[in-house]
Amino acid sequence: MLAAGYLVIALCTDYPLGLMRLIPFPVHGRLELVSGLVLLLVPLIFGFVDDNPTARNLFIGSGVVFLLVWLLTDWWAQRQPNSLMTI
Helix, strand or coil: CHHHHHHHHHHHECCCCCCCCCECHHHHHHHHHHHHHHHHHHHHHCCCCCCCHHHHHHHHHHHHHHHHHHHHCCCCCCCCCCCCCCC
């Protein structure tokens, strides 16, 4: 479910790999930040911090990756025209 949602957001984002370009890149960044924070909190919210360490580690690891991507990305970068993408 998470992967499908992330794929839809990625395909709808206004960046070189986006197909529909409906979501501005900075908005995608905000969604990335919120997703990372939510993923970190899911084990606490749903109460499986101690019951299922594998699931807990998956969600925490995914949240950390989302937050690292958010920190390392310039969400306000100017788009460069790409001659390969123009017709």
